[in-house]
Amino acid sequence: MSKIAIIGGGIAGMEAAIRLSALNFEVHLIEKSFILGGHVKNWHMLFPDLSSATQLVEQQKNQLRDSVNILLGIEVIRASYTNNKYTLYFSDGSSNTFDAIILTTGFKLFPAQRKEEYGYSIYSNVITSAELEEYFQTDKPLYTKEHRIAERIAFIHCVGSRDDKVGNRYCSKVCCVTAVKQAMETARRNPGAEIYLFYMDLRMFDRQFEDLYFQAQTQYGIRFIRGRLSEVSEKPDSRLFLKFEDTLLGKPLRLTTDMLVLMVGMEPAENTGQLARLFNVPVGNDKFLLPKNLHQYRNLTNQPGIFLAGCVSGPKTIGETLTDARSAALEVYNYLNRN
Protein backbone atom coordinates (compact mmCIF):
# COMPACT_ATOMS: atom_id res chain seq x y z
CA MET A 1 0.00 0.00 0.00
CA SER A 2 1.31 3.44 -0.91
CA LYS A 3 2.29 5.75 1.92
CA ILE A 4 1.66 9.47 1.86
CA ALA A 5 3.06 12.19 4.14
CA ILE A 6 1.09 15.39 4.58
CA ILE A 7 3.16 18.11 6.20
CA GLY A 8 0.99 20.65 8.00
CA GLY A 9 -2.15 19.90 10.01
CA GLY A 10 -4.30 22.90 9.15
CA ILE A 11 -7.50 22.68 7.17
CA ALA A 12 -5.66 21.91 3.90
CA GLY A 13 -3.67 19.05 5.45
CA MET A 14 -6.71 17.60 7.18
CA GLU A 15 -8.87 17.81 4.04
CA ALA A 16 -6.22 16.04 1.94
CA ALA A 17 -5.79 13.41 4.68
CA ILE A 18 -9.56 12.78 4.81
CA ARG A 19 -9.79 12.32 1.03
CA LEU A 20 -6.70 10.13 0.69
CA SER A 21 -7.54 7.87 3.61
CA ALA A 22 -10.98 7.38 2.04
CA LEU A 23 -9.09 6.07 -1.00
CA ASN A 24 -7.38 3.57 1.33
CA PHE A 25 -3.91 5.05 1.27
CA GLU A 26 -1.75 5.01 4.36
CA VAL A 27 -1.71 8.67 5.37
CA HIS A 28 0.66 10.29 7.88
CA LEU A 29 -0.41 13.80 8.93
CA ILE A 30 2.54 15.68 10.42
CA GLU A 31 1.94 18.82 12.47
CA LYS A 32 4.63 20.79 14.28
CA SER A 33 2.32 22.17 16.97
CA PHE A 34 0.36 19.99 19.37
CA ILE A 35 -3.07 20.70 17.95
CA LEU A 36 -4.72 20.33 14.54
CA GLY A 37 -6.67 23.08 12.81
CA GLY A 38 -4.01 25.70 12.03
CA HIS A 39 -5.14 29.30 11.97
CA VAL A 40 -8.79 28.52 11.37
CA LYS A 41 -9.29 26.96 14.81
CA ASN A 42 -8.70 30.41 16.37
CA TRP A 43 -11.33 32.14 14.31
CA HIS A 44 -14.89 33.03 15.08
CA MET A 45 -16.94 32.89 11.92
CA LEU A 46 -16.31 32.64 8.25
CA PHE A 47 -17.20 34.99 5.42
CA PRO A 48 -19.45 35.23 3.52
CA ASP A 49 -22.08 33.06 5.23
CA LEU A 50 -20.96 33.74 8.84
CA SER A 51 -20.78 30.03 9.59
CA SER A 52 -18.74 28.76 12.54
CA ALA A 53 -14.99 28.27 12.07
CA THR A 54 -14.72 25.95 15.06
CA GLN A 55 -17.45 23.76 13.65
CA LEU A 56 -15.61 23.41 10.35
CA VAL A 57 -12.42 22.32 12.12
CA GLU A 58 -14.32 19.94 14.41
CA GLN A 59 -16.13 18.38 11.47
CA GLN A 60 -12.81 17.81 9.74
CA LYS A 61 -11.31 16.25 12.86
CA ASN A 62 -14.29 13.90 13.11
CA GLN A 63 -13.84 12.87 9.50
CA LEU A 64 -10.19 12.01 10.01
CA ARG A 65 -10.33 8.23 10.17
CA ASP A 66 -8.45 6.13 12.64
CA SER A 67 -6.34 4.98 9.72
CA VAL A 68 -4.72 8.45 9.48
CA ASN A 69 -1.54 8.44 11.52
CA ILE A 70 -1.46 11.85 13.21
CA LEU A 71 1.96 12.98 14.40
CA LEU A 72 1.83 16.08 16.61
CA GLY A 73 4.73 18.20 17.82
CA ILE A 74 6.96 16.91 15.05
CA GLU A 75 8.88 18.64 12.27
CA VAL A 76 10.69 17.35 9.22
CA ILE A 77 14.38 18.14 9.46
CA ARG A 78 15.86 16.20 6.58
CA ALA A 79 14.71 14.41 3.44
CA SER A 80 16.26 12.13 0.86
CA TYR A 81 14.97 10.74 -2.43
CA THR A 82 15.85 7.32 -3.82
CA ASN A 83 13.97 4.84 -6.04
CA ASN A 84 10.90 7.10 -6.34
CA LYS A 85 10.57 7.23 -2.56
CA TYR A 86 11.19 10.01 -0.07
CA THR A 87 12.66 9.27 3.33
CA LEU A 88 11.77 11.91 5.90
CA TYR A 89 13.77 12.37 9.10
CA PHE A 90 11.77 13.85 11.95
CA SER A 91 12.68 16.09 14.88
CA ASP A 92 11.98 13.23 17.35
CA GLY A 93 14.75 11.17 15.77
CA SER A 94 12.46 8.81 13.85
CA SER A 95 12.28 8.45 10.09
CA ASN A 96 9.88 6.98 7.56
CA THR A 97 9.65 6.39 3.83
CA PHE A 98 6.85 7.75 1.63
CA ASP A 99 5.68 7.47 -1.97
CA ALA A 100 4.25 10.98 -2.10
CA ILE A 101 4.32 14.12 0.00
CA ILE A 102 1.83 16.99 0.17
CA LEU A 103 3.11 20.26 1.59
CA THR A 104 0.30 22.03 3.44
CA THR A 105 2.24 24.30 5.77
CA GLY A 106 0.10 27.34 4.97
CA PHE A 107 0.95 30.87 6.01
CA LYS A 108 1.87 33.03 8.95
CA LEU A 109 0.25 36.34 9.76
CA PHE A 110 2.21 39.46 8.93
CA PRO A 111 3.93 40.64 12.14
CA ALA A 112 2.33 44.08 12.49
CA GLN A 113 5.30 45.39 14.51
CA ARG A 114 7.18 45.62 11.23
CA LYS A 115 4.84 48.44 10.22
CA GLU A 116 6.12 50.53 13.10
CA GLU A 117 4.34 53.74 12.07
CA TYR A 118 1.00 52.01 12.73
CA GLY A 119 1.86 51.69 16.40
CA TYR A 120 1.14 48.00 16.99
CA SER A 121 2.68 46.84 20.31
CA ILE A 122 3.52 50.50 21.00
CA TYR A 123 0.01 51.87 21.59
CA SER A 124 -2.32 49.69 23.61
CA ASN A 125 -5.45 50.24 21.52
CA VAL A 126 -3.94 49.08 18.25
CA ILE A 127 -4.87 45.43 17.63
CA THR A 128 -4.66 43.03 14.69
CA SER A 129 -7.55 41.47 12.81
CA ALA A 130 -6.48 38.05 14.14
CA GLU A 131 -6.70 39.29 17.73
CA LEU A 132 -10.14 40.76 17.05
CA GLU A 133 -11.28 37.49 15.50
CA GLU A 134 -10.18 35.61 18.61
CA TYR A 135 -11.86 38.19 20.84
CA PHE A 136 -15.12 37.56 18.97
CA GLN A 137 -15.14 34.09 20.57
CA THR A 138 -16.46 35.92 23.64
CA ASP A 139 -19.91 37.54 23.55
CA LYS A 140 -18.65 40.88 24.78
CA PRO A 141 -18.69 44.25 23.02
CA LEU A 142 -15.38 45.82 22.10
CA TYR A 143 -13.66 47.61 24.99
CA THR A 144 -10.57 49.77 24.89
CA LYS A 145 -7.63 48.76 27.08
CA GLU A 146 -8.95 51.33 29.60
CA HIS A 147 -12.28 49.43 29.72
CA ARG A 148 -14.29 52.06 27.94
CA ILE A 149 -16.76 50.84 25.30
CA ALA A 150 -15.18 51.61 21.94
CA GLU A 151 -17.31 54.23 20.24
CA ARG A 152 -15.17 54.78 17.21
CA ILE A 153 -13.17 52.04 15.54
CA ALA A 154 -11.06 52.19 12.40
CA PHE A 155 -10.06 49.18 10.29
CA ILE A 156 -6.94 49.53 8.16
CA HIS A 157 -6.69 47.38 5.04
CA CYS A 158 -3.49 46.10 3.41
CA VAL A 159 -1.24 45.95 6.50
CA GLY A 160 1.76 43.99 5.27
CA SER A 161 0.15 43.45 1.86
CA ARG A 162 0.66 45.45 -1.33
CA ASP A 163 3.54 47.16 0.39
CA ASP A 164 7.05 47.20 -1.07
CA LYS A 165 8.37 48.81 2.11
CA VAL A 166 7.90 45.52 3.97
CA GLY A 167 8.82 43.40 0.95
CA ASN A 168 5.30 42.12 0.22
CA ARG A 169 4.01 43.35 -3.09
CA TYR A 170 1.23 40.79 -3.34
CA CYS A 171 -2.39 41.07 -2.24
CA SER A 172 -3.35 38.75 0.64
CA LYS A 173 -6.77 38.36 -0.90
CA VAL A 174 -8.92 37.65 2.17
CA CYS A 175 -8.40 40.81 4.26
CA CYS A 176 -10.85 43.03 2.33
CA VAL A 177 -13.83 40.83 2.95
CA THR A 178 -12.60 39.94 6.46
CA ALA A 179 -12.57 43.65 7.32
CA VAL A 180 -16.15 44.04 6.09
CA LYS A 181 -17.23 40.98 8.06
CA GLN A 182 -15.45 42.13 11.23
CA ALA A 183 -16.78 45.67 10.89
CA MET A 184 -20.33 44.31 10.72
CA GLU A 185 -19.75 42.09 13.75
CA THR A 186 -18.31 45.06 15.65
CA ALA A 187 -21.37 47.12 14.72
CA ARG A 188 -23.58 44.35 16.15
CA ARG A 189 -21.64 44.30 19.42
CA ASN A 190 -21.15 48.05 19.81
CA PRO A 191 -24.46 49.54 18.62
CA GLY A 192 -24.12 53.18 17.70
CA ALA A 193 -20.36 53.00 17.30
CA GLU A 194 -18.83 54.81 14.33
CA ILE A 195 -16.92 52.31 12.24
CA TYR A 196 -14.52 53.31 9.51
CA LEU A 197 -12.83 51.16 6.89
CA PHE A 198 -9.79 52.63 5.19
CA TYR A 199 -9.02 50.79 1.97
CA MET A 200 -6.90 51.15 -1.16
CA ASP A 201 -9.17 48.97 -3.29
CA LEU A 202 -12.05 46.81 -2.11
CA ARG A 203 -11.43 43.43 -3.69
CA MET A 204 -14.79 41.69 -3.30
CA PHE A 205 -13.95 39.00 -5.81
CA ASP A 206 -15.91 35.97 -4.76
CA ARG A 207 -19.51 34.96 -4.60
CA GLN A 208 -21.59 36.92 -2.06
CA PHE A 209 -18.67 39.17 -1.08
CA GLU A 210 -20.26 42.15 -2.80
CA ASP A 211 -23.48 41.39 -0.90
CA LEU A 212 -21.60 41.68 2.39
CA TYR A 213 -20.20 45.02 1.28
CA PHE A 214 -23.72 46.17 0.35
CA GLN A 215 -25.06 45.04 3.72
CA ALA A 216 -22.24 46.81 5.55
CA GLN A 217 -23.18 50.05 3.81
CA THR A 218 -26.94 49.86 4.02
CA GLN A 219 -27.67 47.97 7.25
CA TYR A 220 -24.69 48.81 9.39
CA GLY A 221 -23.72 52.27 8.17
CA ILE A 222 -20.04 51.34 7.94
CA ARG A 223 -18.07 54.29 6.58
CA PHE A 224 -15.78 53.38 3.71
CA ILE A 225 -12.98 55.82 2.94
CA ARG A 226 -10.47 55.30 0.17
CA GLY A 227 -7.09 56.17 1.61
CA ARG A 228 -4.04 54.63 3.16
CA LEU A 229 -2.98 55.35 6.72
CA SER A 230 0.36 57.13 6.86
CA GLU A 231 0.97 57.24 10.61
CA VAL A 232 -0.61 56.85 14.04
CA SER A 233 0.06 58.76 17.23
CA GLU A 234 -1.42 58.45 20.68
CA LYS A 235 -3.20 61.26 22.46
CA PRO A 236 -2.81 61.82 26.23
CA ASP A 237 -6.18 60.11 26.81
CA SER A 238 -4.78 57.08 24.89
CA ARG A 239 -7.10 57.61 21.94
CA LEU A 240 -5.42 57.30 18.58
CA PHE A 241 -4.81 60.08 16.09
CA LEU A 242 -4.74 58.91 12.47
CA LYS A 243 -3.62 60.64 9.29
CA PHE A 244 -4.98 59.76 5.84
CA GLU A 245 -5.73 61.31 2.55
CA ASP A 246 -9.31 61.06 1.38
CA THR A 247 -8.17 60.14 -2.09
CA LEU A 248 -11.59 60.52 -3.68
CA LEU A 249 -11.85 64.11 -2.48
CA GLY A 250 -8.13 64.79 -2.71
CA LYS A 251 -7.89 66.27 0.78
CA PRO A 252 -5.86 65.28 3.83
CA LEU A 253 -8.05 63.71 6.48
CA ARG A 254 -7.56 63.38 10.24
CA LEU A 255 -9.47 61.13 12.61
CA THR A 256 -9.33 60.29 16.31
CA THR A 257 -10.45 56.77 17.22
CA ASP A 258 -10.75 54.64 20.32
CA MET A 259 -9.40 51.57 18.62
CA LEU A 260 -7.49 50.64 15.52
CA VAL A 261 -7.71 47.23 13.85
CA LEU A 262 -4.90 46.32 11.46
CA MET A 263 -5.93 43.87 8.73
CA VAL A 264 -2.72 41.84 8.73
CA GLY A 265 -1.93 39.95 5.54
CA MET A 266 -0.35 36.57 4.91
CA GLU A 267 3.29 35.64 4.63
CA PRO A 268 4.67 32.16 3.92
CA ALA A 269 4.84 30.05 7.08
CA GLU A 270 8.13 30.20 8.99
CA ASN A 271 9.58 26.99 7.56
CA THR A 272 8.51 27.47 3.93
CA GLY A 273 12.00 28.39 2.70
CA GLN A 274 13.46 25.41 4.52
CA LEU A 275 10.91 23.06 2.92
CA ALA A 276 11.67 24.57 -0.48
CA ARG A 277 15.37 23.72 -0.03
CA LEU A 278 14.63 20.30 1.46
CA PHE A 279 12.51 19.21 -1.52
CA ASN A 280 14.10 21.44 -4.15
CA VAL A 281 10.84 23.22 -4.96
CA PRO A 282 11.16 26.79 -6.31
CA VAL A 283 9.66 29.82 -4.56
CA GLY A 284 8.07 32.85 -6.23
CA ASN A 285 9.01 36.53 -5.62
CA ASP A 286 6.37 36.46 -2.93
CA LYS A 287 8.34 33.61 -1.24
CA PHE A 288 5.39 31.23 -1.43
CA LEU A 289 6.10 27.88 -3.11
CA LEU A 290 5.64 27.69 -6.87
CA PRO A 291 3.52 24.98 -8.46
CA LYS A 292 4.42 23.51 -11.85
CA ASN A 293 2.13 26.11 -13.40
CA LEU A 294 -0.72 28.32 -12.27
CA HIS A 295 -3.43 26.78 -14.40
CA GLN A 296 -3.84 23.05 -14.80
CA TYR A 297 -0.96 21.99 -12.51
CA ARG A 298 -1.59 24.08 -9.42
CA ASN A 299 -0.97 21.16 -7.04
CA LEU A 300 2.06 19.74 -8.82
CA THR A 301 5.64 20.86 -8.39
CA ASN A 302 8.67 20.39 -10.61
CA GLN A 303 9.65 17.46 -8.33
CA PRO A 304 8.05 14.03 -8.74
CA GLY A 305 5.90 13.04 -5.77
CA ILE A 306 5.86 16.50 -4.15
CA PHE A 307 2.47 18.21 -4.13
CA LEU A 308 1.12 21.51 -2.80
CA ALA A 309 -2.20 22.37 -1.22
CA GLY A 310 -3.58 25.46 0.48
CA CYS A 311 -1.80 28.70 1.34
CA VAL A 312 1.69 27.22 1.00
CA SER A 313 1.32 28.29 -2.65
CA GLY A 314 -0.11 31.74 -1.91
CA PRO A 315 -3.04 33.36 -0.09
CA LYS A 316 -6.37 31.58 -0.41
CA THR A 317 -9.83 31.69 1.11
CA ILE A 318 -11.02 28.71 3.13
CA GLY A 319 -13.24 27.54 0.28
CA GLU A 320 -10.32 27.72 -2.12
CA THR A 321 -8.01 25.96 0.33
CA LEU A 322 -10.39 23.01 0.79
CA THR A 323 -10.94 22.70 -2.96
CA ASP A 324 -7.19 22.89 -3.49
CA ALA A 325 -6.61 20.12 -0.94
CA ARG A 326 -9.16 17.82 -2.58
CA SER A 327 -7.63 18.51 -5.95
CA ALA A 328 -4.16 17.71 -4.55
CA ALA A 329 -5.51 14.43 -3.18
CA LEU A 330 -6.72 13.48 -6.65
CA GLU A 331 -3.34 14.43 -8.16
CA VAL A 332 -1.62 12.18 -5.61
CA TYR A 333 -4.02 9.36 -6.48
CA ASN A 334 -3.25 9.77 -10.19
CA TYR A 335 0.47 9.92 -9.51
CA LEU A 336 0.46 6.74 -7.43
CA ASN A 337 -1.62 4.90 -10.04
CA ARG A 338 0.44 6.17 -12.97
CA ASN A 339 1.66 2.73 -14.06
Add this chain to the structure above:
Amino acid sequence: MPDFGFSIQSSQPIDLDKTYRAVYNFVKEKEPSIQRCIYCGACGATCTAANFSQMSLRKVNLLLLRGQIAEVRQLVEHCLLCGKCMLVCPRNVNTRKMILLIHQALKMPLS
Protein backbone atom coordinates in the same frame (compact mmCIF):
# COMPACT_ATOMS: atom_id res chain seq x y z
CA MET B 1 -19.04 93.43 -27.41
CA PRO B 2 -22.50 93.59 -25.84
CA ASP B 3 -22.94 92.15 -22.34
CA PHE B 4 -25.31 89.20 -22.60
CA GLY B 5 -25.33 88.65 -18.83
CA PHE B 6 -23.66 85.26 -19.08
CA SER B 7 -20.32 83.87 -20.08
CA ILE B 8 -19.16 80.63 -21.63
CA GLN B 9 -17.43 78.12 -19.37
CA SER B 10 -14.27 76.53 -20.62
CA SER B 11 -14.53 72.85 -21.46
CA GLN B 12 -14.16 70.70 -18.33
CA PRO B 13 -13.78 67.11 -19.50
CA ILE B 14 -10.30 65.67 -19.84
CA ASP B 15 -9.92 64.64 -23.45
CA LEU B 16 -7.66 61.61 -23.43
CA ASP B 17 -7.41 61.85 -27.22
CA LYS B 18 -5.55 65.11 -26.79
CA THR B 19 -3.70 64.46 -23.55
CA TYR B 20 -0.37 66.20 -23.30
CA ARG B 21 1.94 63.54 -21.88
CA ALA B 22 5.30 65.17 -22.62
CA VAL B 23 5.95 66.18 -19.01
CA TYR B 24 4.87 62.81 -17.68
CA ASN B 25 7.07 61.05 -20.21
CA PHE B 26 10.03 63.26 -19.37
CA VAL B 27 9.71 62.44 -15.66
CA LYS B 28 8.98 58.77 -16.28
CA GLU B 29 12.05 58.33 -18.44
CA LYS B 30 14.35 59.71 -15.77
CA GLU B 31 12.48 58.26 -12.79
CA PRO B 32 10.57 55.13 -13.88
CA SER B 33 9.41 54.49 -10.30
CA ILE B 34 6.52 56.95 -10.85
CA GLN B 35 4.80 54.22 -12.86
CA ARG B 36 4.44 52.15 -9.70
CA CYS B 37 1.97 54.52 -8.03
CA ILE B 38 -1.32 52.92 -6.98
CA TYR B 39 -2.85 56.25 -5.90
CA CYS B 40 -3.40 55.13 -2.32
CA GLY B 41 -2.82 58.64 -0.98
CA ALA B 42 -0.39 57.80 1.83
CA CYS B 43 1.83 60.61 0.48
CA GLY B 44 -0.97 63.17 0.72
CA ALA B 45 -1.83 61.93 4.21
CA THR B 46 1.61 62.65 5.56
CA CYS B 47 2.40 65.71 3.41
CA THR B 48 3.48 68.78 5.39
CA ALA B 49 2.45 71.14 2.61
CA ALA B 50 -0.97 69.52 2.27
CA ASN B 51 -2.02 71.08 5.57
CA PHE B 52 -2.07 74.48 3.93
CA SER B 53 -2.50 73.78 0.23
CA GLN B 54 -4.07 71.36 -2.22
CA MET B 55 -0.74 69.52 -2.52
CA SER B 56 -0.86 65.74 -2.83
CA LEU B 57 1.68 63.77 -4.77
CA ARG B 58 -0.96 61.23 -5.68
CA LYS B 59 -2.90 64.04 -7.34
CA VAL B 60 0.23 65.39 -9.04
CA ASN B 61 1.01 61.99 -10.55
CA LEU B 62 -2.54 61.59 -11.80
CA LEU B 63 -2.71 65.13 -13.18
CA LEU B 64 0.58 64.55 -15.02
CA LEU B 65 -0.87 61.40 -16.58
CA ARG B 66 -3.96 63.33 -17.65
CA GLY B 67 -1.89 66.21 -19.00
CA GLN B 68 -3.31 68.79 -16.57
CA ILE B 69 -0.08 70.73 -16.43
CA ALA B 70 -1.42 74.05 -15.15
CA GLU B 71 -2.71 72.31 -12.03
CA VAL B 72 0.52 70.37 -11.61
CA ARG B 73 2.43 73.65 -11.67
CA GLN B 74 0.21 75.09 -8.93
CA LEU B 75 0.53 72.04 -6.72
CA VAL B 76 4.26 71.32 -6.87
CA GLU B 77 5.00 74.93 -5.95
CA HIS B 78 3.96 74.06 -2.41
CA CYS B 79 6.30 71.08 -1.97
CA LEU B 80 8.94 71.57 0.74
CA LEU B 81 10.97 68.54 -0.38
CA CYS B 82 10.83 67.16 3.16
CA GLY B 83 10.57 63.61 1.81
CA LYS B 84 8.01 62.26 4.27
CA CYS B 85 6.02 60.91 1.33
CA MET B 86 9.03 58.78 0.41
CA LEU B 87 8.97 57.19 3.86
CA VAL B 88 5.34 56.13 3.69
CA CYS B 89 5.03 55.18 0.01
CA PRO B 90 4.12 51.46 -0.18
CA ARG B 91 5.42 51.26 -3.73
CA ASN B 92 8.77 52.96 -3.13
CA VAL B 93 8.19 55.80 -5.60
CA ASN B 94 11.13 58.20 -5.56
CA THR B 95 8.88 61.13 -4.82
CA ARG B 96 11.53 63.78 -4.25
CA LYS B 97 13.22 63.04 -7.53
CA MET B 98 9.81 63.20 -9.16
CA ILE B 99 9.20 66.72 -7.83
CA LEU B 100 12.65 67.89 -8.92
CA LEU B 101 12.12 66.50 -12.41
CA ILE B 102 8.75 68.22 -12.71
CA HIS B 103 10.42 71.49 -11.79
CA GLN B 104 13.02 70.80 -14.42
CA ALA B 105 10.45 69.91 -17.09
CA LEU B 106 8.32 72.96 -16.36
CA LYS B 107 11.39 75.18 -15.98
CA MET B 108 10.22 76.23 -12.54
CA PRO B 109 12.76 77.75 -10.17
CA LEU B 110 13.26 75.88 -6.91
CA SER B 111 12.18 78.22 -4.16
